[in-house]
Amino acid sequence: MKRLTTFMVALGLCGCSLIPKPELNITEAKLNPTSETMQALMAKPGPKYPIPVAVYSFRDQTGQYKPQQNVSSFSTAVTQGATSMLVQTLLDSKWFTPVEREGLQNLLTERKITKKQPEKSKKEEVPQLTNARLLLEGGIISYETNISTGGAGVEYYGIGASEMYREDQVTIYLRAVDVHTGKVMMSVSTTKRVFSQEMRAGLIRFTSLNRLAEAEVGFTTNEPVQFCVLQAIELAVAELVDKGVAMGYWAPA
Numbered sequence: 311m312k313r314l315t316t317f318m319v320a321l322g323l324c325g326c327s328l329i330p331k332p333e334l335n336i337t338e339a340k341l342n343p344t345s346e347t348m349q350a351l352m353a354k355p356g357p358k359y360p361i362p363v364a365v366y367s368f369r370d371q372t373g374q375y376k377p378q379q380n381v382s383s384f385s386t387a388v389t390q391g392a393t394s395m396l397v398q399t400l401l402d403s404k405w406f407t408p409v410e411r412e413g414l415q416n417l418l419t420e421r422k423i424t425k426k427q428p429e430k431s432k433k434e435e436v437p438q439l440t441n442a443r444l445l446l447e448g449g450i451i452s453y454e455t456n457i458s459t460g461g462a463g464v465e466y467y468g469i470g471a472s473e474m475y476r477e478d479q480v481t482i483y484l485r486a487v488d489v490h491t492g493k494v495m496m497s498v499s500t501t502k503r504v505f506s507q508e509m510r511a512g513l514i515r516f517t518s519l520n521r522l523a524e525a526e527v528g529f530t531t532n533e534p535v536q537f538c539v540l541q542a543i544e545l546a547v548a549e550l551v552d553k554g555v556a557m558g559y560w561a562p563a
Contacts, residue, residue, distance in 0.1 A: 342537075342540075344402075345540075345541055345544055347541065347544045347545050347548050348399070348402055348403075348544050348548075350548070351403055351544075351547070351548045351551065352402065352403070352404060354551075354562065355562035355563055356404040356405060356562065356563060357404075357405055357560055357561070357562060357563055358563040360404065360405060360406055360407040361405060361406050361407065361443055361444060361560065362406075362407045362408075362409055362440055362441065362442045362443050362444070363400060363406045363407070363408055363409070363442055363443065363444040363445070363446050363486075364408070364409050364411045364442035364444070364445050364446070364489075365393060365396055365397055365400070365408060365411060365412065365445075365446045366411045366412060366445075366447075367393055367412065367449075368392045368393040368395075368396045368446075368448060368449050368450075368484075368543075369390075369392070369393075369449045369450070370386060370388050370389070370390055370392065370449065370450050371449040371450060371451050372387065372388060372450055372451065372452055372453040374386065374387035374388065374453045374455075375387060387453045387455075387535070388450050388453050388480060388535055388536075388539055389535065389536040389539055391536070392449065392450055392482075392539060392543065393412050394412075395536075395539065395540050395543050396446070396484075396543050396547075397412075399540075399543050399544050399547045400446075400547060403547055403548070403551065405551050405560075406444075406547075407440075409439070409440050409441075409442050411442075417439075421436050424436050441489075442489055443488075443489060443490075444486050444487065444488065444489065444495075445486075445487040445488075445489050446484060446485070446486055446487075447484075447485050447487060448482065448483040448484040448485050448497075448546075449482065449483065450480060450481070450482050450539060451481055451482065451483050452479070452480070452481040453478065453479070453480050453481075453535075454478060454479045454480075454481075455476075455478045456476060456477075456478070457477045457478060457479045457503070458476075458477045459474070459475065459476045459477070460474070460475055461473050461474030461475060467515075468513060468514040468515045469512075469513050469515075470511070470512055471509075471510065471511040471512075472509070472510055472511075473507070473508070473509045473510075474507070474508045474509075475505065475506065475507045475508070476505075476506045476507075477503050477504065477505055477506075478503070478504040478506075478535075479501055479502070479503055479504065480501065480502050480504060480535065480538050480539055480542060481499065481500070481501045481542070482499070482500055482501075482539070482542045482543060482546060483497065483498070483499050484497070484498050484499075484500075484543070484546040484547070484550060485497035485498075486550060486554070495554070495557075495559060496550065496553050496554065496557065496559075498546050498549045498550055498553060499546075500542045500543075500545045500546045500549065501542065502538040502539070502541050502542040502545075503538075504533050504535055504538045505531075505533045506530070506531065506532045506533065507530070507531045508528065508529075508530045508531075509528055509529055509530075510526060510527065510528030510529075511526070511527055511528060512524070512525060512526035512527070512528075513525045513526070
């Protein structure tokens with residue numbers, strides 16, 4: 311019996327050593343990879359002159375919160391930095407020139423400080439702010455959980471394995487407004503599925519009347535929600551460009 315117990319402990323230690331574990335605090339920061347949507351958009355001919363656009367806010371309008379494990383507080387289910395994502399996507403597209411509007415108050419404060427500097431000549435005066443031709447509005451309007459769930463498993467004589475998955479869905483809306491007339495020129499909507507997967511295998515066996523041996527291995531993979539939001543924004547911007555070309559609002563150079 312002692313040999314069996316020793317064998318089970320050794321087996322459990324060997325099983326733990328076979329599971330790949332990420333090293334902590336040694337991974338280097340890296341740039342986010344460019345998605346296929348952005349690669350296809352950047353490969354297309356750009357405009358002769360980029361279109362100045364203003365983005366005041368691209369907010370989370372879902373109202374969704376998720377509970378934190380072992381914590382009594384809640385956090386939002388989707389990122390609160392969608393405005394920064396949209397501005398970066400507009401810059402990468404080469405079709406638009408975003409003007410700063412989210413931090414407009416900070417910009418105006420700095421301009422006031424610059425204007426108050428003594429002995430400023432006319433050539434050194436602060437120029438006027440760039441006007442935007444389009445205003446981009448919208449936001450993350452939906453985050454649905456458990457769109458589809460499922461799994462499979464088998465167990466025999468205390469030995470089993472199982473796999474489970476879950477799909478959520480995030481939806482965004484993006485519309486372009488003509489600053490001069492206030493007309494909504496076009497509106498697009500995109501969705502992206504968020505995939506989560508869990509796999510596990512375990513062993514439960516009585517080695518004697520009052521001794522129970524148990525071992526379990528597994529892993530979980532969760533698709534980052536912020537990357538899914540970013541991909542939905544990139545697709546919306548690409549669709550906005552294509553839709554504007556098809557409707558004759560702008561044309562490639």
